[in-house]
Amino acid sequence: MKQSFPSVDLVGTQTVFDIGSNRIITVIDYEEQIVLIDEVLTHPEYDKGTWNR
Numbered sequence: 001m002k003q004s005f006p007s008v009d010l011v012g013t014q015t016v017f018d019i020g021s022n023r024i025i026t027v028i029d030y031e032e033q034i035v036l037i038d039e040v041l042t043h044p045e046y047d048k049g050t051w052n053r
Helices: 043-048
Strands: 009-011 014-019 022-029 034-042
Touching: 022 043, 034 043
Parallel strands: none
Antiparallel strands: 009 014, 014 022, 022 034
């Protein structure tokens, strides 16, 4: 994933994409090839950490 999207981070079971001024929190099922978008947050909202379960 890092080769295709250098700004991606794995946080627990969630994958976080840093796109523009937003952070997109996703859950990826590689076997089923499904990406579920959990939340779209601004950087300040992301930094609060309330999204991280």
